[in-house]
Amino acid sequence: MTAGGMPRRLAARIAGPLAALGLTAAAWMALKWLGGFQDTVLPGPGQAVAALADGLTSGAYWPHIGSTLGAVAIGYAVGALIALGVAALLAVSATAERFLMVPIIAFQSIPKIALGPLLFIWVGYGMGASVTLVVLACFYPIFVNAFIALRGVDPNLIDLYRACGAGRLRILLAVRFPTAASQIMTGLEVAVVFALLAAVVMEFVSATSGLGFLIQNATTTLDTPTAFAAIILLALSGVLASSLVRGARRIVVFWETERRDTHMEGA
Amino acid sequence: MAVAAYEQLRPTVVRAAPTHLEVADVSLTYESRRGRVPALDRLSFDVAQGAFVSVLGPSGCGKSTLLKLASGLLRPMAGRIRLAGEPVTAPRRDVGIVFQQPTLLPWKTVLENVLVPIRAMGRDASAGRERALELLRLVKLEPFAANYPHELSGGMQQRVGIARGLIHDPALLLMDEPFAALDAMTRETMMDELQRIWMSTGKSVLFITHSIPEAVYLSDRILVLSPRPGRLLHSVDVDLPRPRTIETMADPRFVALASRLRQAFVAMAEPA
Numbered sequence: 001m002t003a004g005g006m007p008r009r010l011a012a013r014i015a016g017p018l019a020a021l022g023l024t025a026a027a028w029m030a031l032k033w034l035g036g037f038q039d040t041v042l043p044g045p046g047q048a049v050a051a052l053a054d055g056l057t058s059g060a061y062w063p064h065i066g067s068t069l070g071a072v073a074i075g076y077a078v079g080a081l082i083a084l085g086v087a088a089l090l091a092v093s094a095t096a097e098r099f100l101m102v103p104i105i106a107f108q109s110i111p112k113i114a115l116g117p118l119l120f121i122w123v124g125y126g127m128g129a130s131v132t133l134v135v136l137a138c139f140y141p142i143f144v145n146a147f148i149a150l151r152g153v154d155p156n157l158i159d160l161y162r163a164c165g166a167g168r169l170r171i172l173l174a175v176r177f178p179t180a181a182s183q184i185m186t187g188l189e190v191a192v193v194f195a196l197l198a199a200v201v202m203e204f205v206s207a208t209s210g211l212g213f214l215i216q217n218a219t220t221t222l223d224t225p226t227a228f229a230a231i232i233l234l235a236l237s238g239v240l241a242s243s244l245v246r247g248a249r250r251i252v253v254f255w256e257t258e259r260r261d262t263h264m265e266g267a
Numbered sequence: 268m269a270v271a272a273y274e275q276l277r278p279t280v281v282r283a284a285p286t287h288l289e290v291a292d293v294s295l296t297y298e299s300r301r302g303r304v305p306a307l308d309r310l311s312f313d314v315a316q317g318a319f320v321s322v323l324g325p326s327g328c329g330k331s332t333l334l335k336l337a338s339g340l341l342r343p344m345a346g347r348i349r350l351a352g353e354p355v356t357a358p359r360r361d362v363g364i365v366f367q368q369p370t371l372l373p374w375k376t377v378l379e380n381v382l383v384p385i386r387a388m389g390r391d392a393s394a395g396r397e398r399a400l401e402l403l404r405l406v407k408l409e410p411f412a413a414n415y416p417h418e419l420s421g422g423m424q425q426r427v428g429i430a431r432g433l434i435h436d437p438a439l440l441l442m443d444e445p446f447a448a449l450d451a452m453t454r455e456t457m458m459d460e461l462q463r464i465w466m467s468t469g470k471s472v473l474f475i476t477h478s479i480p481e482a483v484y485l486s487d488r489i490l491v492l493s494p495r496p497g498r499l500l501h502s503v504d505v506d507l508p509r510p511r512t513i514e515t516m517a518d519p520r521f522v523a524l525a526s527r528l529r530q531a532f533v534a535m536a537e538p539a
Contacts (some may be wrong), residue, residue: 036411059472065391135533137279154368154370156366156368156370157372158338159335159338159364160366160370160383160384160387161383161387162340162358163338163339163358163359163360163362163364164358164360164384164387164388164435165358165360165387165388166387166388166389170387170389174386174387175372178372178374181374253374253376254374255373255415255416255417256373
């Protein structure tokens with residue numbers, strides 16, 4: 001690598017998103033100007049950023065950020081554990097698959113967000129309801145990717161282990177899970193977005209804090225700059241959470257990233 | 268009726284070595300949703316201790332089924348299989364398997380991949396490290412012990428697979444078209460390598476292939492199977508001197524044998 005390689009590469013990585021951001025702001029301003037929207041209907045990007053800076057420096061937003069991200073993190077972790085557990089069970093047991101596959105698909109056909117008002121009745125105000133909806137929303141994308149990948153392991157590899165007397169559990173842990181890791185990471189990546197969505201929706205319905213609550217609250221008082229500030233925070237959280245999962249993927253499935261790099265160098 | 272039409276191409280040489288693998292009257296039919304698919308039909312043959320026996324046949328003659336039967340992963344519906352005198356009723360640990368694809372674990376180093384059967388048996392892998400390194404030396408991959416499979420070429424990966432098949436010191440090595448996925452040049456080198464490895468370890472080998480030159484080059488005996496369901500059509504002894512080399516392939520006896528086997532294949536392909 002050349003001496004100037006690192007900074008240049010970094011600059012190249014930042015330039016794209018920065019340009020996209022600039023274009024979005026420009027389009028936003030153009031829309032506001034062309035449509036002749038009032039500030040209460042559509043604030044300018046400057047006002048939204050000002051509200052955001054104000055909310056962050058005054059400390060008013062932090063509890064909201066904390067409760068949304070908290071609900072997302074807990075719900076996501078719990079949902080992922082359940083989904084991986086169920087996927088593993090179904091992957092090794094044909095009986096479990098026969099009994100559980102239809103209920104799981106039926107459950108997947110329900111838009112999870114439709115359960116929000118019911119969860120409010122069952123769980124009430126607060127973070128519990130958000131966490132629950134996040135768990136439900138995360139389950140399927142993680143489950144289905146994990147299940148397909150755990151099942152799709154090279155049968156020869158399974159035979160090799162079986163021929164050595166390995167049982168289902170050893171094969172599950174030593175072969176199926178590592179082989180499935182890449183696709184499991186894909187499911188985890190998709191689920192991040194579902195988790196944020198579920199948390200915000202539940203906050204619309206039942207929360208007393210959180211970014212969804214902030215949006216709901218701000219719009220009832222026509223404080224649209226605050227609503228936009230919260231939306232910007234949500235977008236940032238989504239980007240941050242996704243890149244965390246992607247970063248984890250590079251570490252977990254290191255051989256895949258390296259293989260791609262080797263191929264690119266070879267090309 | 269076709270069986271009766273083909274007598275053995277060469278009389279079987281009486282061997283002093285005891286029988287290692289005995290396959291007697293073995294039949295197996297797969298039950299699937301679309302009906303019954305017979306894979307093997309009353310197949311009988313022996314593999315002598317330390318012998319290199321190839322199974323040659325068209326695609327879908329039940330060759331891979333045969334390997335699963337010999338390793339105890341499948342049970343025959345009729346007939347019996349004995350390994351070192353004992354009936355095979357469950358997966359056998361004194362058998363090593365090498366597949367058509369290297370089927371290595373991409374997250375493990377070459378050394379760790381060789382140790383996979385030891386771990387799969389639930390044994391302590393650290394005790395096998397010395398042997399693993401020794402086997403890597405045998406397949407000429409010792410310098411790559413710490414590398415990952417994706418850093419190796421296809422031929423090298425397949426050699427890791429062979430070392431893995433030998434790690435638990437099995438008496439019988441089952442190989443399922445191990446060179447089929449390699450390019451022609453690598454294949455020839457690998458044939459040579461396998462002969463050297465076999466001669467230095469003294470294992471019995473059951474080698475599945477659909478390459479006639481490969482079978483002639485490597486084998487003491489070649490079994491020719493019919494298309495599905497697999498039946499034994501010919502059993503041919505190859506008594507060319509060892510070690511065989513590139514020159515052996517130009518030997519008139521080699522050429523004649525290969526051509527006779529090819530004719531047998533052509534006859535098989537003709538509609539009855």
